[in-house]
Amino acid sequence: MTVISKVIELEDIQKVYRIGDSEFPVLKGIDLQIEEGEFIALMGPSGSGKSTLMNIVGCLDRPTSGSFLLLDQDISQTSDDELARIRRVELGFIFQTFNLIGRISVLKNVEVPMMLSGLPRENRKDRALKLLESVGIAHRINFSPQNISGGERQRVAIARALANDPKIIIADEPTGNLDLKNSDEVMKILTNLNREGRTIIMVTHNPEITENCSRVIRLRDGRILETAS
Numbered sequence: 543m544t545v546i547s548k549v550i551e552l553e554d555i556q557k558v559y560r561i562g563d564s565e566f567p568v569l570k571g572i573d574l575q576i577e578e579g580e581f582i583a584l585m586g587p588s589g590s591g592k593s594t595l596m597n598i599v600g601c602l603d604r605p606t607s608g609s610f611l612l613l614d615q616d617i618s619q620t621s622d623d624e625l626a627r628i629r630r631v632e633l634g635f636i637f638q639t640f641n642l643i644g645r646i647s648v649l650k651n652v653e654v655p656m657m658l659s660g661l662p663r664e665n666r667k668d669r670a671l672k673l674l675e676s677v678g679i680a681h682r683i684n685f686s687p688q689n690i691s692g693g694e695r696q697r698v699a700i701a702r703a704l705a706n707d708p709k710i711i712i713a714d715e716p717t718g719n720l721d722l723k724n725s726d727e728v729m730k731i732l733t734n735l736n737r738e739g740r741t742i743i744m745v746t747h748n749p750e751i752t753e754n755c756s757r758v759i760r761l762r763d764g765r766i767l768e769t770a771s
Contacts, residue, residue, distance in 0.1 A: 548611075549710060549741050550576040550599060555608035557594050557764075568594045569605070570764035576743065578709075581736040583752040584745045586761035593714070595761065596745050600633055600712045601625045613709065630658055634703030638715035640695040642687035648674065648698050649683040655705040673701040677731055693724030700731055711735065713744040717751055725751065 557569035569591045576582055584592045597603040598610065601617065610617040613632060620628070629635075642651050652670040661669070674680045677697040682690050687698060696716060703711055713732065717725035725748075733754045736742050744755070752758050760767045 547578050547614075548575050549578050549613055550574070550743075551609070551611040552599075553609040555595075555598065555605045555610060557591075557598065557603070558606045568764055569598075572608070572764075572766060574759070574766065576741065578741055579736070579739055580756040581733070581742045581754060582744065583755040583758045584743065584761065585747065585749070585752070585758060586767070589763075590761040591764040592745050592761050596712060596714060596743065599743060600635065601629050630655060631706050632709055634706070634708035634711045636696070636699050636703050636711065636713040636716045638718040640687070640692075640699045640719075642695055642698060642702070644686060644688045646686075647684050648679065648687060648690070651687060651698055652702045652705055655702060659706050669705070670701070673704050674698070676704075677701050678727075691724075692719055693721070693727060696720060696724065696728050697731065700728070700735075704735075709741060711740055711742045713742060715745055715747065717746070717748065729754070 552572050552574040555569055555572040556567070559566045559568060572595060584596060586592045594603070598605050601612070604617070612628065617625070643654070649667070649670050652673055653666045656666040656669065671680065671683065674683055677700050679694055679697045679701065682694055682698070687695050690698070711732070716732065717728055720728060729751050732742055732744070736754070746752065756771065758770045
């Protein structure tokens with residue numbers, strides 16, 4: 543029997559923001575383990591802490607206290623340079639607002655993470671083309687992101703998130719700016735990526751898109767309220 547490894551282990555994660563002499567606790571003791579190959583949905587009302595938790599899991603922010611292991615690495619002992627490497631290589635990000643670079647082509651947008659990782663130019667182009675084909679957007683490679691639809695932009699963003707073959711995909715409201723048809727297409731792509739073995743952590747307000755998730759984790763007031771499979 544194959545033992546499923548834990549890719550993320552959070553223990554008593556606290557996050558407190560300080561403004562002047564005032565403290566504002568946002569996360570109040572989060573315990574969470576995510577296993578390799580899971581598709582997790584983080585849900586909760588505005589102010590519940592889900593975006594803060596996602597930023598910590600994505601190594602975009604550090605907790606005030608608590609233990610965080612990512613791929614068996616103690617993030618509290620990790621330098622800023624190593625965190626940048628982890629974000630670049632081990633994690634892929636998909637954002638509600640796409641975060642594409644408007645002044646360069648769709649193809650170049652997907653190449654950017656590979657450029658930052660030092661992949662040779664010919665390898666970058668070949669891989670970017672294959673990724674764009676895999677999400678059904680290869681016919682737009684020479685377009686600017688400003689001249690394609692929102693659904694097409696999100697598929698480009700998914701291809702970019704896969705550029706360095708990350709183990710974990712973090713999706714922040716990936717269907718938040720899309721109509722129903724494009725939302726369905728994006729969720730089909732994410733579900734297929736999960737079936738291929740990638741771990742996906744998705745923040746969403748929409749319970750309708752959590753159908754294929756392994757678990758739905760609900761937060762309220764900085765704490766995990768419940769977990770449902």
